[in-house]
Amino acid sequence: MAVYTQVSAEALSRFLTRFDVGALVSAKGIAEGVENSNYLVDTSEARFILTLYEKRVAADDLPFFMALLDHLASKDLAVPPAVPDRDGRTIHELEGRPACLIRFLPGVSVTQPTPAQAFAAADAMGAMHRAVADFEGLRPNSMGLDSWRPLFERCGRALDEIAPGLHADLGEALDRVCERWDDAAFDRCVIHADLFPDNVLMLGDTVTGLIDFYFAATDIRIYDLAIMHSAWSFDPQGRNFRPAVGDALIAGYSQHYPLSAAEKAAFATLASGACVRFALSRAWDWLNTPADALVTRKDPLAYMRRLHHYDPELATRTA
Numbered sequence: 001m002a003v004y005t006q007v008s009a010e011a012l013s014r015f016l017t018r019f020d021v022g023a024l025v026s027a028k029g030i031a032e033g034v035e036n037s038n039y040l041v042d043t044s045e046a047r048f049i050l051t052l053y054e055k056r057v058a059a060d061d062l063p064f065f066m067a068l069l070d071h072l073a074s075k076d077l078a079v080p081p082a083v084p085d086r087d088g089r090t091i092h093e094l095e096g097r098p099a100c101l102i103r104f105l106p107g108v109s110v111t112q113p114t115p116a117q118a119f120a121a122a123d124a125m126g127a128m129h130r131a132v133a134d135f136e137g138l139r140p141n142s143m144g145l146d147s148w149r150p151l152f153e154r155c156g157r158a159l160d161e162i163a164p165g166l167h168a169d170l171g172e173a174l175d176r177v178c179e180r181w182d183d184a185a186f187d188r189c190v191i192h193a194d195l196f197p198d199n200v201l202m203l204g205d206t207v208t209g210l211i212d213f214y215f216a217a218t219d220i221r222i223y224d225l226a227i228m229h230s231a232w233s234f235d236p237q238g239r240n241f242r243p244a245v246g247d248a249l250i251a252g253y254s255q256h257y258p259l260s261a262a263e264k265a266a267f268a269t270l271a272s273g274a275c276v277r278f279a280l281s282r283a284w285d286w287l288n289t290p291a292d293a294l295v296t297r298k299d300p301l302a303y304m305r306r307l308h309h310y311d312p313e314l315a316t317r318t319a
């Protein structure tokens with residue numbers, strides 16, 4: 001589940017009077033997601049998503065995120081903008097949390113993407129990268145390369161409580177990625193940085209929504225595709241690589257930006273970096289989320305298994 005902050009019907013009704021969106025008809029907490037509290041809100045006029053921003057989203061970053069959503073929506077991408085109130089404000093406070101009312105988009109997220117769906121989703125990512133060419137916002141990647149070692153050190157030896165050998169394996173993987181990573185070699189732009197299947201809404205093979213831009217940041221453009229490749233091209237446990245899905249992602253993205261020889265050569269390192277990044281954030285959450293919390297902890301080892309696909313020479317204690 002992801003409803004950390006409860007919103008009473010009275011508070012929500014009062015909140016909605018700031019907007020021209022009709023009166024509250026119903027509101028339900030949304031189970032999916034892990035970062036923020038989300039509600040599906042129906043009014044007498046339309047359906048919306050109400051998001052209350054929790055621990056990982058800094059309130060200071062919200063103007064960047066809202067400007068990005070607006071920019072992408074204004075270019076006719078399937079990205080949901082925040083709804084402005086009567087004074088044009090999109091960022092509010094509700095129940096003590098920063099809050100935004102977001103346009104609802106139809107569609108469902110697929111759990112086992114087909115090659116056709118992967119092609120469409122990567123095509124949409126390519127279109128997004130094109131669309132940010134004239135977006136002026138910048139945001140350093142708070143989950144980028146420079147953050148991985150400090151996070152690894154904060155997790156420390158407790159990593160071995162998740163699986164014996166994880167501290168050594170993740171440390172070795174981190175060293176290898178840092179040695180090979182060449183920040184200066186590639187184009188940079190604002191990237192989504194978390195375009196997992198659950199952040200793409202689809203109807204059949206058509207993308208109807210790219211959502212959850214709350215890790216978006218300025219970073220290596222092709223690293224966004226590497227993140228997507230590591231998230232989409234395996235079964236959820238990371239045991240089986242699905243080459244047809246991986247190839248379809250690269251083909252869909254290449255409609256906008258064919259991979260250069262240098263990007264192809266670096267792709268496995270960028271994807272290994274993505275695996276280290278998600279193994280670390282999942283490990284941190286695993287160690288710091290009580291086992292009985294009402295949120296499903298995601299398995300860090302599913303990313304250790306993916307790592308071995310991209311870097312087969314790594315030790316295999318935890319894969």
Ligand SMILES: Nc1ncnc2c1ncn2[C@@H]1O[C@H](COP(=O)(O)OP(=O)(O)O)[C@@H](O)[C@H]1O
Pocket residue numbers: 002030032033034035036037038049080102103104105106109198199209211212214
């Ligand atoms: N604009 C939207 N339109 C339709 N559904 C949405 C929208 N935004 C979020 N959702 C739904 O809410 C769920 C959680 O949203 P998400 O932004 O991924 O949460 P979190 O940031 O907590 O991970 C999504 O899986 C989707 O079902």
Ligand SMILES: N[C@@H](CCOP(=O)(O)O)C(=O)O
Pocket residue numbers: 033034035194196198199212278281282298
């Ligand atoms: N996609 C990340 C965690 C972030 O969760 P999201 O629900 O905000 O996409 C992971 O799977 O580790």
